[in-house]
Amino acid sequence: MKKLFLLSIFLILLTSLAYGRPVVVLMTDFGLNNEAVGLCHGAILAINSEIEVVDLCHNVKAFDIEQAGLFLKGTECFPEGTVFVNVIDPGVGTDRNSIAIKTKKELYYIAPNNGLLTYVIKDQGIEEAYELDKKKINPKWEKGTFDGRDLFSPAGAILATSNGNLDSIGRPIKTEDVVLFEIKVATVYEEEGKIIGIYNKTDEPYGNVWTNITSEDLLKISVKTDDTIHITAENIDMEIPFVTAFGDVQKGEALAYINSEGTLAFAINQGNFADTYGLKEGMEITVKKGQGDG
Incomplete structure (x- = not known):
């Protein structure tokens, strides 16, 4: 069994020589x-x-699968063939299965199926999906609490x-x-303009x-740059300019803008919007067109 495993690794290494240096991207909630x-x-x-x-990031909030998913949204900028190893795994040590997928962008993602x-x-989009074979990946694998090292990282290395x-x-x-979770989308009330x-x-x-x-x-309620x-939230009821860049307002002033993911965001130029207004992730936010814009 050991000889067969070593032979398979040797053949994989020979294959990799023809395709250049492989890339593995790690994301965890390990800190x-x-x-x-x-x-x-080391395992890779x-x-x-x-x-x-x-x-990519190791400061994902502990067990926060949705935040981790959001952190992956911009990863299609990586070159084709990149392998992403993602370990946010509240079910580690249980019978939950683990997967690898290939997307239509020719990128690979390994993660718990959660x-x-x-x-x-x-x-x-998704082109292929596989369930990880623990013993194929690591003949020494045993049920435990560190699949990041013992399963996911070796899987990423072998795949890359x-x-x-x-x-x-x-x-x-x-x-x-x-497994997919329901993505929360904003609710647009066009007649009410909010x-x-x-x-x-x-x-x-x-x-x-x-x-x-x-x-x-925003276009549905006629808001433009x-x-x-x-904006109305738990601790906020205010109007702020909707601009393109932070420098479009004076230092210390609040602004609204479209971020790199194409969604509405709020900031203070060279300040901290979340701390200043006491906002926490998960809060509901209501937006309307400012009263001065007709």
């Missing part, structure tokens, strides 16, 4: 105050020391080294078997408040 992330790096490099390991890949699949050969780490499953959305992400370390209100939603926006 950086312990050795966990470093050990995941032990299989192929030529892999380029990129750290909904973490919802936004990736929405934005990129094999140039995306999903058969090297598992067996095919129906794409419909990939939108009710959610504060769903903080742009750290700046404290910018990102919402699920899209630029298309250089208008003002009336």
